[in-house]
Amino acid sequence: MRTSEIHRRWLDFFAKKQHEVVPSASLVSNDPSILFTIAGMVPFIPYIVGTEKAPHARAVSVQKCIRTNDIENVGRTTRHGTFFQMAGNFSFGDYFKRGAIDFSWELLTTSQDEGGFGFDPEALWFTLWEQDEESYQHVTEVIGLDPSRVVRLPWEESCWDTGQPGPAGSTGEWHVDRGPEYGPDAPSGRVPEWPGTPDAEDRYIEIWNLVFDQFLRGEGKGKDYPLLGELDQKSIDTGLGVERVAYLLQGKANMYEIDQVFPVIEKAQELSGRVYGADAEDDVRLRIVGDHVRSALMLVSDGVRPGNEGRGYVLRRLIRRAVRSMRLLGHTDPAMPALLPVSKAAMVESYPELEADFPRISDIVTSEEEAFRRTLESGTAIFDQLVGDVRAGGGRSLPGDDAFRLHDTYGFPIDLTVEMAAEAGLAVDEDAFRSAMSEQRERARADAAAKKTGHTDTAIYNRLLSRRGEDVPFLGYTESSVATTVESVLVGGALVNSADAPADVELVLAATPFYAEAGGQLADQGRVAVAGGGIVEIDDVQKPVRGLIVHRGRLVEGSVAQGTEAVATIDQDRRGAIARAHTATHMVHQSLREELGEGATQAGSENSPGRMRFDFRYGQGVPRSALEQIEGRVNTLLQDELAVTDQQMPIDEARALGAQALFGEKYGDIVRVVSIGGDWSRELCGGTHVDSTGAIGSVQLMGESSIGSGVRRVDALVGLSAYRFQAKEHALVSQLSEMLKVGASEDLPERVASMTQRMKDMEKQLAALRGQQLQAEAGKLAEQTVDVSGIRLLAHDAGEGIAAGDLRTLALDLRTRLGEDAPVVLALTGHEDGRAALVVATNAGARDQGLAAGSLLRTGAEAMGGRGGGKPDLAQGGGGEPARIPEALSAVRGALAEAIRA
Numbered sequence: 001m002r003t004s005e006i007h008r009r010w011l012d013f014f015a016k017k018q019h020e021v022v023p024s025a026s027l028v029s030n031d032p033s034i035l036f037t038i039a040g041m042v043p044f045i046p047y048i049v050g051t052e053k054a055p056h057a058r059a060v061s062v063q064k065c066i067r068t069n070d071i072e073n074v075g076r077t078t079r080h081g082t083f084f085q086m087a088g089n090f091s092f093g094d095y096f097k098r099g100a101i102d103f104s105w106e107l108l109t110t111s112q113d114e115g116g117f118g119f120d121p122e123a124l125w126f127t128l129w130e131q132d133e134e135s136y137q138h139v140t141e142v143i144g145l146d147p148s149r150v151v152r153l154p155w156e157e158s159c160w161d162t163g164q165p166g167p168a169g170s171t172g173e174w175h176v177d178r179g180p181e182y183g184p185d186a187p188s189g190r191v192p193e194w195p196g197t198p199d200a201e202d203r204y205i206e207i208w209n210l211v212f213d214q215f216l217r218g219e220g221k222g223k224d225y226p227l228l229g230e231l232d233q234k235s236i237d238t239g240l241g242v243e244r245v246a247y248l249l250q251g252k253a254n255m256y257e258i259d260q261v262f263p264v265i266e267k268a269q270e271l272s273g274r275v276y277g278a279d280a281e282d283d284v285r286l287r288i289v290g291d292h293v294r295s296a297l298m299l300v301s302d303g304v305r306p307g308n309e310g311r312g313y314v315l316r317r318l319i320r321r322a323v324r325s326m327r328l329l330g331h332t333d334p335a336m337p338a339l340l341p342v343s344k345a346a347m348v349e350s351y352p353e354l355e356a357d358f359p360r361i362s363d364i365v366t367s368e369e370e371a372f373r374r375t376l377e378s379g380t381a382i383f384d385q386l387v388g389d390v391r392a393g394g395g396r397s398l399p400g401d402d403a404f405r406l407h408d409t410y411g412f413p414i415d416l417t418v419e420m421a422a423e424a425g426l427a428v429d430e431d432a433f434r435s436a437m438s439e440q441r442e443r444a445r446a447d448a449a450a451k452k453t454g455h456t457d458t459a460i461y462n463r464l465l466s467r468r469g470e471d472v473p474f475l476g477y478t479e480s481s482v483a484t485t486v487e488s489v490l491v492g493g494a495l496v497n498s499a500d501a502p503a504d505v506e507l508v509l510a511a512t513p514f515y516a517e518a519g520g521q522l523a524d525q526g527r528v529a530v531a532g533g534g535i536v537e538i539d540d541v542q543k544p545v546r547g548l549i550v551h552r553g554r555l556v557e558g559s560v561a562q563g564t565e566a567v568a569t570i571d572q573d574r575r576g577a578i579a580r581a582h583t584a585t586h587m588v589h590q591s592l593r594e595e596l597g598e599g600a601t602q603a604g605s606e607n608s609p610g611r612m613r614f615d616f617r618y619g620q621g622v623p624r625s626a627l628e629q630i631e632g633r634v635n636t637l638l639q640d641e642l643a644v645t646d647q648q649m650p651i652d653e654a655r656a657l658g659a660q661a662l663f664g665e666k667y668g669d670i671v672r673v674v675s676i677g678g679d680w681s682r683e684l685c686g687g688t689h690v691d692s693t694g695a696i697g698s699v700q701l702m703g704e705s706s707i708g709s710g711v712r713r714v715d716a717l718v719g720l721s722a723y724r725f726q727a728k729e730h731a732l733v734s735q736l737s738e739m740l741k742v743g744a745s746e747d748l749p750e751r752v753a754s755m756t757q758r759m760k761d762m763e764k765q766l767a768a769l770r771g772q773q774l775q776a777e778a779g780k781l782a783e784q785t786v787d788v789s790g791i792r793l794l795a796h797d798a799g800e801g802i803a804a805g806d807l808r809t810l811a812l813d814l815r816t817r818l819g820e821d822a823p824v825v826l827a828l829t830g831h832e833d834g835r836a837a838l839v840v841a842t843n844a845g846a847r848d849q850g851l852a853a854g855s856l857l858r859t860g861a862e863a864m865g866g867r868g869g870g871k872p873d874l875a876q877g878g879g880g881e882p883a884r885i886p887e888a889l890s891a892v893r894g895a896l897a898e899a900i901r902a
């Protein structure tokens with residue numbers, strides 16, 4: 001039965017029982033405190049709680065729902081979607097328990113020919129509150145349900161309340177038993193969902209929850225509150241999962257295979273070339289795609305737009321997870337333009353409004369995918385560079401702070417970094433990543449704390465500044481080394497007369513060439529050599545109060561005392577690289593404004609050695625063509641060797657010249673204006689720059705992305721870093737051209753496309769051959785079983801090139817050959833592309849002895865570092881290391897022996 005038909009039958013059934021048909025409310029309500037509509041009863045809450053009078057005594061709806069807390073379950077259980085439809089019938093002071101139970105029984109068990117759902121009454125289980133005698137009697141005596149299939153539960157497991165004093169009630173839930181293929185029998189009177197085991201949850205599926213709003217509850221924590229008495233107006237609210245009924249009635253294994261979702265999975269198979277059912281991990285990814293594409297479609301249809309907070313963030317996360325899953329499936333081109341229309345076509349029968357609105361929906365979803373792809377692209381370029389660096393240094397693992405930077409700056413989730421690193425043959429130092437994450441949280445906390453106690457912290461610096469009477473002169477525009485005097489020494493934030501190595505110190509100098517971090521330009525580093533032999537390695541320079549420059553570093557040799565003479569020298573390579581990045585930033589800024597209009601103003605920047613980042617206000621993504629224009633323009637102007645000059649002038653004069661000022665920055669009366677090429681670019685800026693654009697060498701834009709509403713970010717490599725990147729890409733292209741024997745690199749894409757096609761064809765042939773070969777071997781293998789306490793066990797490693805799909809075919813073949821003369825357990829392994837696979841199968845005789853393929857498999861898969869699961873008759877797993885296959889097989893043997901003993 002089609003899902004839309006279940007929807008229709010539901011409304012018809014209850015309409016005939018005098019229920020007012022209420023259309024689904026939007027997924028987002030007017031109440032901003034509720035993120036999404038999570039249940040059918042949400043729009044009816046005022047009638048249930050009694051704050052409003054219900055306009056009808058009976059109502060029925062099929063409500064669109066989003067449950068984000070089920071997101072991790074998607075694709076892993078059989079029954080959780082982020083979007084799903086909850087069918088509900090409601091009574092406000094009208095019929096109560098008996099009526100609700102009668103209606104539900106009638107609809108579930110009436111044959112499909114007569115308009116019902118046609119469930120086998122013998123497959124239905126009912127759970128209820130142990131003290132709800134009325135329902136118990138009604139279900140067992142009037143309906144006639146066998147008491148062994150009625151389960152009585154304590155209040156905590158069967159109640160409903162709103163989390164605060166007010167109405168509360170017990171619930172009754174209908175479950176469908178899918179039969180022994182899906183798990184062991186439940187003990188009489190007990191659906192083994194308590195405590196939940198995956199096997200049991202696969203077998204006994206909760207489909208319909210009836211809530212009996214009967215009591216008034218008092219104050220209390222959690223489920224521990226008194227029931228104060230009965231409500232004046234008792235209500236019924238129920239929720240049936242339309243998708244769950246759909247997969248049961250459609251004979252599918254899970255809700256992702258129903259008519260409203262599976263077409264998307266089919267499309268994803270087509271795009272990615274992966275086959276659903278062949279690999280457990282791929283299957284999860286395909287199901288995630290099916291689910292998330294549909295949820296995105298429905299959310300955008302209800303007016304949600306991708307964003308960084310609240311509802312928008314949920315939508316963004318869903319789209320990104322879908323895109324990422326497609327990538328992990330091997331499909332790196334845009335996917336949404338192909339997937340979204342398929343999802344729409346599957347949903348439009350129930351939601352006709354999707355048709356007219358589709359161009360808008362599609363626009364929003366595809367541009368979000370585009371934005372994410374660009375993020376991935378620029379991040380991926382950086383990622384490749386980091387991987388190159390690690391390899392060049394002979395390392396095997398990506399440092400945690402690199403992973404952290406990818407996360408922090410490029411929005412790379414850690415699991416994505418791990419996957420990509422694994423593909424490049426590297427591990428990721430996840431512990432260091434996590435500690436960088438917690439350091440960041442610490443810093444944020446410390447910053448917040450410092451802001452609160454800022455007065456005491458800066459008091460000492462204010463004193464030092466007033467003692468010296470004027471600002472510390474910064475001589476670094478022209479000098480890289482300055483002979484000066486140590487004015488003050490601080491250790492641990494306190495003033496000291498002198499310090500001895502080793503020590504972390506802060507120095508105030510009478511004059512300095514060191515640039516203190518400001519305006520996006522990172523601080524200089526270098527060293528201060530103190531008379532008498534003291535050496536301080538400076539790694540950070542800050543202005544904790546305006547006018548005072550504080551050098552932070554480590555005293556590595558000798559001592560440093562107040563009043564000593566010293567020579568302060570900056571690291572010129574670092575400074576040069578930073579200056580190139582800073583001038584490049586001004587040039588990118590100006591070119592952006594030329595290309596995108598005056599509105600594209602600066603929102604922030606960072607100039608570090610060899611790299612720049614520029615944030616600007618702009619309402620939409622910058623097209624690739626515009627980025628190319630900008631990059632071309634900047635590089636042309638580099639070659640023109642434009643002079644970079646600076647001038648001090650009153651702020652009014654600077655404004656009159658059209659100098660760009662950073663919003664929110666405070667300037668004194670006299671400001672510094674940095675100009676490039678006369679009046680081509682003019683900005684108020686205190687930073688250090690190159691003298692001529694020619695010194696920059698090269699600027700390579702790495703990508704553009706959104707970093708918040710209306711703010712975009714471009715990243716670029718500058719100078720030698722840009723050259724190295726280009727050289728590496730060029731070397732790669734040459735190497736590829738040579739390997740693939742194409743004359744001109746332009747022919748590469750076509751050659752790769754034709755090779756990929758050939759490879760696909762060959763894989764198909766190979767798979768067919770492998771199948772034949774396995775079949776030929778099966779006869780021999782069938783004779784190689786060993787006896788383990790009366791069980792015929794075949795534990796066999798099929799070796800290289802054999803994946804899970806082949807193993808499954810072989811297992812089924814062997815099981816048929818071995819027949820039912822004796823209990824049989826098969827454990828087969830193989831490996832392909834460095835991934836091990838394991839399949840376990842049992843025949844009926846083995847299952848009668850309590851042997852379940854699923855649990856034997858889990859033991860085996862864990863032993864080789866993989867995972868998996870399945871049903872009692874057939875289970876599959878993988879992802880482990882091929883070298884550990886023998887361990888997996890002996891673990892299965894061990895588990896088998898143990899199970900027999902037990």
Ligand code: ATP
Nearest residue numbers: 067070079080081084206207208209239240241244
């Ligand atoms: P479960 O324990 O299986 O997650 P639940 O107890 O959270 O379900 P209820 O809150 O009782 O579910 O919701 C009522 C009905 O809605 C359920 O009986 C089920 O049929 C359906 N349902 C709930 N969550 C989902 C979901 N994430 N996807 C599909 N259907 C769902």
Ligand code: MG
Nearest residue numbers: 173206208209
């Ligand atoms: Mg429930």
